[in-house]
């Protein structure tokens with residue numbers, strides 16, 4: 001397994017991201033900031049008491065309190081996003097991806113760009129709120145796979161492509177896995193059922209007003225710069241755009 005240089009400055013991390021399609025920022029959130037989010041998750045998880053929607057073969061939590069949602073504005077994350085996407089950045093989606101004793105299944109190799117809308121140049125941030133690794137169903141990414149561009153929906157068979165290394169970065173709370181929305185990834189069943197909690201934010205250029213949110217939002221949250229569009233579409237609340 002490839003290990004990342006934990007002392008890389010942001011520029012180096014961005015270069016690894018461009019080269020491999022993913023990279024890790026160690027300790028992006030630390031101290032009281034991190035503790036606030038971990039506590040907010042712990043309180044929220046207790047309040048929903050294991051009740052989760054299994055959606056698309058995985059546990060995705062789309063609705064959660066503002067004290068977790070606030071993470072989309074964290075300067076450490078927004079700084080990475082502006083470095084990779086330019087000065088004007090908004091949020092395409094945010095959700096919490098969980099594996100634990102309630103759900104511990106696997107997700108086959110795919111790319112997220114095939115399931116999202118608007119500009120595919122989206123930056124996925126997976127902020128670890130627990131330890132995440134191969135033993136508890138962590139994410140495996142295929143190095144360089146983003147270079148094949150948009151392949152469409154469904155399971156991708158890496159055997160049909162030239163050999164590429166697949167790695168499962170081990171994350172500790174506060175670490176962030178960055179990934180391009182073209183990057184192929186999968187997750188294996190949890191072996192030890194220890195909670196694997198990732199707060200997942202998709203950032204995109206603020207020239208793109210497509211988004212998906214269950215909140216009553218007319219436009220996605222702007223986290224840096226200014227709007228570069230006045231066309232907004234919340235796929236989840238606004239419904240289908242095609243006649244059947």
Ligand SMILES: O=C(O)CCC(=O)C(=O)O
Nearest residue numbers: 058097098107112185187
């Ligand atoms: O939660 C997981 O293990 C996988 C999630 C994922 O790959 C996705 O939603 O694109």
